[in-house]
Amino acid sequence: MQQTALEPVDEELTLAERAYRAIRDQLVMLEIRPGAPINEDQLGQALGVGRTPVREALKRLQYERLITTYPRRGTFATEVNITDLAHISEVRLELEPLAATQAARRATATDRAGLTALRRELDSAGAPGRDSADLMRLDLQVHRAVYAATHNPYLEDTLVRHDNLATRIWCLFIDRLSDMAGHVEEHGPLIDAIVTGDADKAARLARSHVEDFERAIRGAI
Structure with missing residues (x-):
């Protein structure tokens, strides 16, 4: 295995x-x-x-x-039930912007260095040879790094759980999605906003990312 x-x-x-x-x-x-x-x-x-x-x-x-x-x-x-998407997105639409805001305000130098390293990796997301599973792992790493940078363990745990459930839905439809690299690359500006401490911009980008995710999944069904 x-x-x-x-x-x-x-x-x-x-x-x-x-x-x-x-x-x-x-x-x-x-x-x-x-x-x-x-x-x-x-x-x-x-x-x-x-x-x-x-x-x-x-x-x-x-x-x-x-x-x-x-x-x-x-x-x-557990089975992956597409009807769960609306419930998961409802939670993430509220909490992902909050996490981005708090990460921008609270990220330590170590957090920012880690996010900057992931930002560099995002630049090669669309390079030949990167398969969808590899991109999905990178997506998970970015989300988890942002959640950790909030330094709120309760918020982090909640969002990790919901992002995990969302990712299972994403993986189920991965072969039907035309621009996986583009979805992952969306994190670049979000990371930039967090690293520079622009909390308002980070929140807007985080919300947009969740909306784009749900839209892409519904388009693939």
């Missing part, structure tokens, strides 16, 4: 946290397909961890609506 390297490895993370992040990103990127059974032993072997960290990770993932458990049937990756 392929693992998705979306975040740097932190040696201080607990085994349960490592398992959670790895399984989460496999579910988000649809490397574990919607409706697929979740086998604790196979996951543990693939990740090199025991059953207890995997079980702890799965408890969190069930709360985040990425897996579901049925009595006497087992645990499965």
Whole structure:
């Protein structure tokens, strides 16, 4: 089972946290397909961890609506339901601009350096050889970096969960989308606004990005 390297490895993370992040990103990127059974032993072997960290990770993932458990049937990756798009977008339209605003106001020098590095990577988003999955990983990295720069763990956790659910919908229709690189490159001006501390512009761009996302998905259905 392929693992998705979306975040740097932190040696201080607990085994349960490592398992959670790895399984989460496999579910988000649809490397574990919607409706697929979740086998604790196979996951543990693939990740090199025991059953207890995997079980702890799965408890969190069930709360985040990425897996579901049925009595006497087992645990499965949740289906991707397009009818959820409106509900997810409703939340993100309110909270993404807030996150962009707070990131512009609160980002540390380290945050800004990390965002600037991602900004440089965005410049090559449309280069030949970058497949859609690679671009999707970059999209997730940018969103998570912005959320982290808010320095509000409650806002960050909420937005990571909703962005994960939105990304699963995005991945489901990825083959029907004509300008994946363009969507990802939209983050460039947003990062610029955050790095320069322009909170109002960052908020406007964040809201526009969510609106463009929903529009693109509905156009692909």
